Amino acid sequence: MSIVTVQLGQCGNQIGFEVFDALxxxxxxxxGLCSKRENEAYQASCKERFFREEENGVPxxxxxxxxxxxxxxxxxxxxxxxxxxxxxxxxACFCQRQGSGNNWAYGYSVHGPKHEESIMNLIQKxxxxxxxxxxxxxxxxxxxxTGSGLGAFVTQxxxxxxxxxxxxxxIIWPYRTGEVIVQNYNSILTLSHLYRSSDALLIHENDxxxxxxxxxxxxxxxxxxxxNQVLAHQLGNxxxxxxxxxxxxHYRRDPLGDLMxxxxxxxxxxxxxxxxIPQMSENFLAYSTFTWPGLLKHLRQMxxxxxxxxxxxxxxxxxxxxGLPPLGxxxxxxxxxxxxxxxxxxxxxxxxxxxxxVEGFKDPALYTSWLEPVHAFSMWKTPRAFDKxxxxxxxxxxxxxxxxxxxxxxxxxWNMFASKAYIHQYTRFGMEEEDFLDSFTLLEQxxxxxxxxxx
Amino acid sequence: MTQSVVVQVGQCGNQIGCCFWDLxxxxxxxxxxxxxxxxxxxxFFRNVDTRVVSDGDSISKGRISSLKARAVLIxxxxxxxxxxxxxxxxxxxxxxxLITDISGSGNNWAVGHKVFGSLYQEQILEKLRKSAEHCDCLQCFFxxxxxxxxTGSGLGTFLLKxLEDEFPEVYRFVTAVYPSNEDDVITSPYxxxxxxxxxxxxADCVLPIDNQSLFDIISKIDLVVNSGKLGTTVKPKSLVxxxxxxxxxxxxxxxxxxxxxxxxxxxxxTSSARFEGSLNMDLNEISMxxxxxxxxxxxxxxxxxxxxxxxxxxPPRRLDQMFSDAFSKDHQLIQAxxxxxxxxxxxxxxxxxVQISDLRRNIERLKPALQFVSWNQEGxxxxxxxxxxxxxxxxxxxxxxxxxxxxxxxxxxxRFMRLYKKKAHLHHYLQVDGMEESAFAEAVSSLSALIQExxxxxxxxxxxxxxxxxxxxxx
Numbered sequence: 001m002s003i004v005t006v007q008l009g010q011c012g013n014q015i016g017f018e019v020f021d022a023l024x025x026x027x028x029x030x031x032g033l034c035s036k037r038e039n040e041a042y043q044a045s046c047k048e049r050f051f052r053e054e055e056n057g058v059p060x061x062x063x064x065x066x067x068x069x070x071x072x073x074x075x076x077x078x079x080x081x082x083x084x085x086x087x088x089x090x091x092a093c094f095c096q097r098q099g100s101g102n103n104w105a106y107g108y109s110v111h112g113p114k115h116e117e118s119i120m121n122l123i124q125k126x127x128x129x130x131x132x133x134x135x136x137x138x139x140x141x142x143x144x145x146t147g148s149g150l151g152a153f154v155t156q157x158x159x160x161x162x163x164x165x166x167x168x169x170x171i172i173w174p175y176r177t178g179e180v181i182v183q184n185y186n187s188i189l190t191l192s193h194l195y196r197s198s199d200a201l202l203i204h205e206n207d208x209x210x211x212x213x214x215x216x217x218x219x220x221x222x223x224x225x226x227x228n229q230v231l232a233h234q235l236g237n238x239x240x241x242x243x244x245x246x247x248x249x250h251y252r253r254d255p256l257g258d259l260m261x262x263x264x265x266x267x268x269x270x271x272x273x274x275x276x277i278p279q280m281s282e283n284f285l286a287y288s289t290f291t292w293p294g295l296l297k298h299l300r301q302m303x304x305x306x307x308x309x310x311x312x313x314x315x316x317x318x319x320x321x322x323g324l325p326p327l328g329x330x331x332x333x334x335x336x337x338x339x340x341x342x343x344x345x346x347x348x349x350x351x352x353x354x355x356x357x358v359e360g361f362k363d364p365a366l367y368t369s370w371l372e373p374v375h376a377f378s379m380w381k382t383p384r385a386f387d388k389x390x391x392x393x394x395x396x397x398x399x400x401x402x403x404x405x406x407x408x409x410x411x412x413x414w415n416m417f418a419s420k421a422y423i424h425q426y427t428r429f430g431m432e433e434e435d436f437l438d439s440f441t442l443l444e445q446x447x448x449x450x451x452x453x454x455x
Numbered sequence: 456m457t458q459s460v461v462v463q464v465g466q467c468g469n470q471i472g473c474c475f476w477d478l479x480x481x482x483x484x485x486x487x488x489x490x491x492x493x494x495x496x497x498x499f500f501r502n503v504d505t506r507v508v509s510d511g512d513s514i515s516k517g518r519i520s521s522l523k524a525r526a527v528l529i530x531x532x533x534x535x536x537x538x539x540x541x542x543x544x545x546x547x548x549x550x551x552x553l554i555t556d557i558s559g560s561g562n563n564w565a566v567g568h569k570v571f572g573s574l575y576q577e578q579i580l581e582k583l584r585k586s587a588e589h590c591d592c593l594q595c596f597f598x599x600x601x602x603x604x605x606t607g608s609g610l611g612t613f614l615l616k617x618l619e620d621e622f623p624e625v626y627r628f629v630t631a632v633y634p635s636n637e638d639d640v641i642t643s644p645y646x647x648x649x650x651x652x653x654x655x656x657x658a659d660c661v662l663p664i665d666n667q668s669l670f671d672i673i674s675k676i677d678l679v680v681n682s683g684k685l686g687t688t689v690k691p692k693s694l695v696x697x698x699x700x701x702x703x704x705x706x707x708x709x710x711x712x713x714x715x716x717x718x719x720x721x722x723x724x725t726s727s728a729r730f731e732g733s734l735n736m737d738l739n740e741i742s743m744x745x746x747x748x749x750x751x752x753x754x755x756x757x758x759x760x761x762x763x764x765x766x767x768x769x770p771p772r773r774l775d776q777m778f779s780d781a782f783s784k785d786h787q788l789i790q791a792x793x794x795x796x797x798x799x800x801x802x803x804x805x806x807x808x809v810q811i812s813d814l815r816r817n818i819e820r821l822k823p824a825l826q827f828v829s830w831n832q833e834g835x836x837x838x839x840x841x842x843x844x845x846x847x848x849x850x851x852x853x854x855x856x857x858x859x860x861x862x863x864x865x866x867x868x869x870r871f872m873r874l875y876k877k878k879a880h881l882h883h884y885l886q887v888d889g890m891e892e893s894a895f896a897e898a899v900s901s902l903s904a905l906i907q908e909x910x911x912x913x914x915x916x917x918x919x920x921x922x923x924x925x926x927x928x929x930x
Binding site: 181 | 818
C-alpha cells in the first residue's frame with residue numbers, strides 16, 4: 001500500500017526532500033547481509049510505498065509540495081532533479097507568491113479556503129496514481145505560518161475527504177528559544193486543531209535533533225540540512241519495509257495502519273516520539289561494532305528516562321516496582337523521572353536480528369494498566385540492514401515523553417496571551433480570542449491526561 | 456515572488472534613495488552573473504525593452520534588457536532630482552515616475568502636507584497606481600524621508616495616508632531620518648512632531664535613523680582605516696563604506712557614506728525575501744513578529760560588520776564578534792542603548808555562510824546580558840539568507856523593538872516644547888490653509904501617549920516575572 005506525502009511550507013519541503021532522498025539511498029545500498037532476492041523484495045516494497053515509476057524509469061516521489069512562496073519549492077525541485085536518481089512529479093506542486101508571514105491565522109483562514117480546491121485536486125491526482133492508499137504523511141513545522149496554519153487546514157480537509165485513510169502528521173517542534181517570536185501561539189493553535197483532525201502526531205524536536213548532531217554526529221557547524229538529514233534517517237528507520245510477522249517472508253503491507261493500530265489505542269493520546277540507535281557520523285561507524293543486547297539495553301533506558309539520545313542517559317531512573325502501593329498521581333509540574341508508556345513499537349534491522357531479545361520492553365511496569373503488555377508492545381524486524389548501519393533499532397513511543405515540552409509550550413503561550421501581545425495580528429484575519437481559549441483548554445486537557453498516567 | 460516599491464520624498468529621501476538604487480544594482484550585478492532577469496531582481500526592478508515605444512511594458516523573463524527601478528521620486532525642489540536624472544543612474548529611473556515642483560516647502564511641514572499634499576494628490580495617486588500595476592504581487596512600500604524638513608516630513612507623511620487608503624493590504628515601512636542635536640533647521644522640532652503623529656497612525660513599521668549616529672559610525676571607520684590598524688585585511692571595495700566602483704562618480708560628499716549605511720539597511724532587510732536561504736524571512740514576517748501592539752512599531756536597527764573582515768575562512772571568534780557588535784550602542788543607527796533598556800522583541804537577519812548553530816550559540820551567549828519583557832522572554836526572530844552583501848562573507852542586521860527609543864522621542868518633545876511655549880515661528884504654519892493650532896496639541900498628545908506606553912513597559916523591567924495562573928481542567 002502507498003503513502004502520499006504532503007510537504008508544507010519551507011520546513012516541510014526541506015525535510016520532505018531529505019526523507020525521500022534517505023529512503024531512496026537506502027534502497028540503493030548494497031545489501032551484504034541478506035540475499036539478493038530479499039533485497040529486491042525490500043526495494044520493491046519501499047518503492048511501492050513511497051515512489052511510482054515514470055516512463056523513463058526515474059522513480060517519482062509520491063508527494064505533493066505546497067508553499068505560499070516559490071523559493072523553497074524551486075530549490076527542492078531542482079535538488080531532486082539534479083540528483084538524477086529520483087525526482088518529484090512535474091505538476092506536483094502548488095505555490096503562491098507571498099508567504100503566510102508566520103501568521104497561523106493567515107495560513108488557516110486566508111490561504112486555506114482560497115486555495116483549498118487547487119491543493120485538494122493535486123492531492124487527489126497523486127492518490128489516483130496509487131493502487132491502494134494506506135494514508136498520508138503531512139510534514140510541517142508548528143512555528144511558522146504556512147506549515148502550521150495551512151497544514152492544520154489541509155489535515156482537516158483530508159479528514160473530510162478521505163475519512164477511511166489514515167493521516168500521520170510529522171510535526172517539527174521548534175527550538176525552545178525562538179526561531180519565530182509568535183511560535184508558541186502558532187504551535188498551540190496547530191496542535192489543538194490537529195488533535196481533532198489527525199490520527200497521530202509524530203513529533204520531532206529541533207532541540208533534540210540539534211543535540212544529536214552535536215553530541216552523536218560530532219558536527220561542528222550544524223546547519224538545517226544536518227538536522228533534516230538526521231530526522232530523515234530516523235523516519236526511514238521506522239518506515240522502510242519490515243516483515244509482516246515473525247517468520248514471515250513477506251514485507252508488511254500497511255505500516256501506517258499497523259503502527260496506528262498498535263500505538264494509538266485511544267484518541268486522547270495521539271502524541272508519538274521517535275528514538276533511534278545507533279546514530280553517529282559515518283567516519284566512526286566503520287570502527288564501531290554493536291551488539292543487540294547493548295543496543296536494546298540503551299534503547300530501553302532511553303525510553304524509561306525520557307532521554308532523546310544515547311549520550312547522557314540517566315541510568316538512575318528505574319520503573320516503579322509493581323506490587324507496591326502507588327505513591328499517588330505524579331504532578332505534571334514536578335520533575336517527571338519515570339516515563340510511563342501507553343504503547344511502544346520497536347523496529348530492528350540488520351545482522352542477526354532474529355537473536356535480538358526484547359523481553360525488557362514487555363515489562364508491565366513500563367506501561368499503564370489499560371493494555372496487557374502483549375498488546376502494548378510490538379516489534380517489527382528485518383535482516384536487511386538500514387543505510388550503512390549493520391544493526392539499528394528504532395523506537396516509536398506513545399508515552400509521557402512529550403508532556404514536559406508541551407507543558408512548557410502551553411505555559412509560555414498562556415503568559416503571552418495574558419498580556420494580549422500580538423493578538424491583533426491574528427484577529428485581523430478573522431480569529432477571535434475564543435479560538436485561543438479553546439486551544440488552551442484542549443491542550444491543558446492533553447497535558448493533564450498524559451501527566452496522570454501511572455502504572 | 457513579491458515586489459516592493461520605494462517612494463523617496465524630499466532631499467534627504469532622494470539622496471538616500473539614490474544610494475540605495477546604486478547599491479541594489481551592484482548587489483544584483485554581483486549575484487546575477489548571467490544577466491537573466493529573475494525573481495530576485497524583480498523585487499526592486501522592472502525589465503523593460505526601451506526600443507519599444509510603448510508605455511515601457513515589462514518583460515517578465517529572459518535576458519535583462521533595461522532595468523527600471525520600482526521607484527517614485529518626489530521633491531518640491533528640483534535640485535536633487537535633476538542631479539539624479541543627469542547622473543549615471545538616469546536610465547534606471549522611469550521619467551514618468553517623478554513629481555517635482557520648484558519652490559520647495561521652506562522647511563515647513565504644513566506646506567509639504569497641506570499645500571503640496573492637496574496640489575499633488577491626484578498625481579501622486581496616479582504614479583503609485585502605475586507602479587503597483589507593474590507588480591505581480593506588491594508586498595511593501597518603502598518610504599524614505601527626513602523628519603525635520605518640509606517636503607520629506609510633510610508630503611512624505613501625507614503619502615502614508617494615501618497609501619493606507621488606496622493599498623490597505625500593502626505594508627508601509629518608513630525609514631525616517633530624525634534631526635540630530637546640531638540640526639540647523641530651526642523648525643525641525645515642529646516638523647518632526649507633526650510627522651510623528653502621522654507615523655504613529657499610518658505606518659506599519661518605522662526604522663528611525665539619526666544623522667549623528669551615522670556620522671559617529673563613519674568617523675570610527677575612518678579612524679580605524681586611516682590608522683592602518685587593519686592593514687591589508689580591510690578591503691577598500693566594501694559595499695558598506697566605499698563608493699569605489701559605483702555607477703555614480705560623485706565626489707566624496709559628506710552624506711554619501713552615511714547614506715550608504717541606510718541603503719545597506721534596506722538591502723539587508725529584503726535580502727531574505729529576494730535570495731534563498733535555509734530559514735527565510737519575508738517582509739510580512741517582520742511586522743508579525745516585531746510589532747506586539749499596533750502603536751509600538753518603532754524598530755531600532757544596527758548593521759554589522761561595517762568594514763570588511765578579512766577573508767574566506769573566518770574563525771568563529773570573528774563571526775561571534777559580529778553578533779556582539781550588533782548589540783553595542785556604537786552600532787545602532789540612532790542614539791540608543793538597547794542593552795540597558797527593555798526588549799519587546801528582537802530580529803536577527805543574517806546573510807552569508809552562517810549556520811543555525813552559529814546563530815544559536817550567539818543568542819545563548821548574548822541573552823543573559825539583555826532584558827526581555829516578561830511575556831516575551833524568548834522573543835527572537837531569526838533568518839538565514841545564503842547570499843552575503845558584496846564584499847563581505849557575512850553580515851548581520853539586528854532589528855530591536857526596544858524601549859531605548861524612548862529618549863529620542865522625549866528629547867523631540869522637549870525641543871518641541873521649548874519652541875512651542877514661545878509660539879516661535881508658529882505663524883508660518885498657521886497661515887497655511889487648513890492648518891489649525893489644534894494639530895500641534897494633537898501631535899503632542901499622540902507622542903505623549905506613545906512615550907507613556909514605553910514608560911509602563913519600562914516599569915516592569917525590574918519586577919519579577921508574574922506567575923499567571925493556568926487554566927485548570929476537570930479530569
